[in-house]
Amino acid sequence: MKNSFFTILVIAILLASIGIISIYSSAYQKENKIWEAVYQRQLLWVILGLALFFCFANFNYRKLWDSTYFLYALAIFLLLLVFVLGVVRLGAQRWLKIIWFNFQPAELVKIIMVIFLARYFSTKSVDDVALRTSRLGILGALILPLIFVGIPVILIIEQPDLGSGLIIFLIFISMLYLSGIKLRHIVFFSLIGCLLLPISWHFLRDYQKERLLVFLDPNIDPLGAGYTVIQSKIAVGSGGIFGKGWLAGTQSQLRFLPEAHTDFIFATFAEEWGLIGSIILLALYYLLVKEGMRIAIRTQDHFGRLLAFGISLMLGIQIFINIAMNLGLAPVVGLPLPLMSYGGSSVVVTFIALGILVNIDKTRTVF
């Protein structure tokens, strides 16, 4: 029991430290004073995150079951609030200004949706101890949860934040798969999804369409939409085996790489630490996700089990898409790398999620 707690804590602290080191490097040569404070702020967020991690590690996760509907309502409320009071940055309205910091509700909505789905798929019928899910019809298994998930997803995509919306959607699909829903329902759902893809193209913003096209061929617009992908690939590729060394990465230091401290933190790291650093980083992330999966598998409680799966997958999907995007293997969507990217909301929510995960492992023996 203690094992998982410490494994996760150590890995999380390691990753957060690597993140701070990389953020420090990416902001190192910038003449502006604001940039110097960036890594200090991240340090504060990590400390706050760790505090919340310990809180949630001792906060019985079953209480989340009880407050699920409250949390869901809170999520919708925050998303609506963003539309009204949101701060516009980088052409998108994603942030809420709370006293002295900006908060991104979409990050919180991710974990809330995981809790919500875990509860939804672990309800038992009144007269039976068995799970309802395997006997759910198409309405209960697909349509209802889709509507529940669809509302926040549409609100997020409208901000616009395609990345977060997409992540929640992917979490939904993978949790459907792991919740024991009939396979034909999932297949049916995927087919509908495929059919809807060409239609959804028309609902995308121009910049999102550009990014998708650029993903297919970055060179169609090397100075515009393709610039980020090209520079990110150059940053990663120029690292070589041993990297250029800390504070010596030209791509990030000289700001050829945009968003070097947030979405493209991996490229910053890979440029300075090379293949060896990248392998260690990937291994740490893999161990983290694997530890989450192990907790899920040994948990008997259905809610806890699904919740642990959901959290592990949420992390895994974000890690995968973000790094793939850094390598030019996935289209560029605004998505942070958990624990490493600069950004309070992401760091805090990730630590909360890890706290819940640890608590599931701690509490399971009680049942």
Next chain:
Amino acid sequence: MRIKAAKIIIALLFLFLLLGVANLELIQGKKFRDLSKKNCIRLLPQMGSRGKILDRRGDVIIGNFLSYDVMLMPQDEGVTVEALAKISQILATPVSNLRNNFKRNFIAPFAPVIVANNISMKKAIALEELKLDFNLDNVIIQPHPQREYPFLGLACHSIGHLNEIDHWRLSKLADYGYEAKDIVGFTGIEEKFDYYLRQEEGGLSFEVDHRGRFVRLLGFRPPKSGKDIQLTLDLKVQKIVERSLNDRKGCVIIMNPYSGEIIALASSPNFNPELFMKQDPAAGRILNNPDAPLVNRAISGLYPAGSMFKLVVATAALETNKINLATTFVCTGSTRVGREDFACWDTHGPQNVMKAIPHSCNVFFYKTGLLVGPQLIYDYALKLGLARPTAIDLPYEAGGFIPNPLWKRINKFKNWFNGDTANLAIGQGDVQVTPLQIARMMAVFANRGSLVTPYIVGAIDGQDISLYKRKSIRLAFKQTTLDSIRQGLRNAIADASGTGNVLSNLAVSVAGKTGTAQAGRGQPHGWFAGFFPYKNPKFVICTFLEHGGSGYMSCVVTKQILEEMAREGLI
């Protein structure tokens, strides 16, 4: 079941990322490293000047002058346009040209951009005044060194010209740091010693950020000027020689008979090397000119040796004791070899070797040649340096050719007849020599038996390199042989009936041999090779006139040269 699949999928996805990272960092790492350097490193080049070419006294034959480039400091659009408009007025070039140059040469927002180059000093001064009048601080006039040809075509064949590197030379020189668009030497010293003459580009290299703003200086390499090369040419003699050749096709070589230093080397017609640098259409005409002005006739031209070859036959005969000084043949105007009559150009009567050389009697040499035999003639021709390059330090030297029986058998499937020997003995038929080979052969008689290696580069960067030259070869000829041939050569000038008698009443005593070589078409070629002063020779001269009519014409040119040299006190 589903959980296991999920675990495998997660593992596979991480493996996919790992492969992606390895692909970028390992397999494509080199490419991306170059790209990242290109991103952030800029160069601001500065040019050195190419090495000068000096004559033996240290006077400049080819130097450098300053040409001026107009540079513009990039500022906001309006200021740039205004400045370009002003510049275009003075330079009389359209603004659009300047704008294009500006865009093409742009390096970074803080580095000056070249908008026009090679403007004259007059225009440069005009622009400097303009700067003051209109307060155009963003215009910079920068001088840069360029090749200067104060004597235009003088010694152009020895020195060569400059041009943009061609594909063939680039493929040969790429390993030595040459790049496309480099200016390199073509022919002559400029080509052979390009590596020494060549300036090294220096400049500033600095790091810029994503907007091209200056971050820090990475390094400065001062441009290096090329090394100066001092030739053995004497500018004064060279001028006299070229003046005397005038417009006649041909060449003159004056050489030190002991060291092989080339004192003057002229080939005519010549060309103006300046034209190549200016991309002048006249340069194209030079290339297509049927008179081949680019060819250095002294080292690359192959001609029949004519009577000059008689010296080879005489040496071979005396050395192998086939004849002695008393051996006499009677010239009756012609002689019969096999079934054919071989004519002499006159009827000379009884001739021994001391008389046959000055009279250039064909009959004497037909008979001597038949006595010696073709193989020995061939051997002695080789000993005297014919049929192979002299190894002068100039590119594109021809080797020449001397026929022999074996060669004829192998290549023409024919037997060697006595008629062939007779033809060979007077240097006709397949014999091909370069004027430099003849000059070198004459040097053997001038210096009494040493085969020298001619050279033209005396010092590089002030360091004497004659030590590294190939030593002269001592030929084991008998003293009597050399003395009698030297006497014969002197007689050719001093005797009233000698072929080179025109040269007799000069201030300096000359010895030499004339030759009139039958050319395939047109007038015969005129040869004269000799040395002076006779007792202690200081110079060997070879004057060759392509289709010049006769050896007499060459003597006339030689006389003119010697007279002028004497007048200027150069002998």
